[in-house]
Amino acid sequence: MGNDVEGSPKVTGEQLTVEGAVAGNEPGLAVLIVDDSPVMRNFIRRVLRMSGLAIDVLLEAGDGNAALQLLADAHVDLVLSDINMPGMDGEELIRRMESDEDLNQIPVIVVSTDSTTHRVQMMLGYGARGYIQKPFHPETLRSEVERVFEELCATADSGHRRTAGEER
Numbered sequence: 001m002g003n004d005v006e007g008s009p010k011v012t013g014e015q016l017t018v019e020g021a022v023a024g025n026e027p028g029l030a031v032l033i034v035d036d037s038p039v040m041r042n043f044i045r046r047v048l049r050m051s052g053l054a055i056d057v058l059l060e061a062g063d064g065n066a067a068l069q070l071l072a073d074a075h076v077d078l079v080l081s082d083i084n085m086p087g088m089d090g091e092e093l094i095r096r097m098e099s100d101e102d103l104n105q106i107p108v109i110v111v112s113t114d115s116t117t118h119r120v121q122m123m124l125g126y127g128a129r130g131y132i133q134k135p136f137h138p139e140t141l142r143s144e145v146e147r148v149f150e151e152l153c154a155t156a157d158s159g160h161r162r163t164a165g166e167e168r
Contacts, residue, residue: 027054027056028054028055028056028057029053029054029055029056029057029077029078029149029152030055030056030057030058030059030074030075030076030077030078031048031055031057031058031059031076031077031078031079031080031145032059032060032061032067032070032071032074032076032078032079032080033045033048033058033059033060033061033080033081034060034061034062034063034064034066034067034079034080034081034082034085034090034093035060035062035080035081035082035085035111036062036063036082036084036085036086037082038062040082040111040134041060041062044080044111044141045058045060047138047141047142048141048142048145050138051138051141051142051145051146053142053145053146053149054149057074057075059074059076062085062087063085063086063087063088063089064081064085064087064088064089064090064092064093064096065087065088066087067079067081067088067093068088068093068096071097071103071106076106077106077107077149077152078106078107078108078109078145078148078149078152079093079097079106079107079108079109080108080109080111080141080145081093081094081108081109081110081111082110082111082112083110083112083114083119083123084112084113084114090110090112090123091122091123091126093108094108094110094123094126094127094128095126097127098126098127104127107129107130107148107151107152108127108128108129109128109129109130109131109132109144109145109148110123110128110130110131110132111132111134111136111141112131112132112133112134113133113134115131115133129148129151130144130147130148132144
């Protein structure tokens with residue numbers, strides 16, 4: 001296993017990457033980036049690293065099947081997913097997460113070029129917590145992730161959801 005510049009363990013495969021990100025005093029969160037484009041996954045990862053948000057772990061998957069595999073094996077607090085991908089697309093991923101008792105509490109933000117009103121409403125109806133249209137400004141991604149993290153913390157504080165450091 002190699003190390004990145006920050007000294008965090010990194011496991012790389014064709015479909016997924018596990019990487020430590022921002023470490024702070026508070027336990028950070030784990031984010032899964034699902035996109036078939038390695039360039040887009042890299043861009044999102046860099047934006048999240050530079051955002052200042054308390055993110056300890058970034059995971060990556062190239063499609064919905066790889067994402068479900070990671071979700072079964074790793075603690076994840078937030079999923080950022082594209083819709084149009086080969087294999088299992090983002091729509092099917094969100095539907096499967098929503099129907100799974102262990103996964104339906106994990107918020108999903110869709111990051112996609114498809115921004116028709118019908119598609120956005122459909123994804124929100126399936127359970128997505130947010131929708132970001134590509135191309136986007138880094139601040140748009142940061143703001144949306146921050147909004148969902150604040151919802152996560154508020155829900156965890158009210159006792160309805162597990163906390164960031166708690167195992168499933």
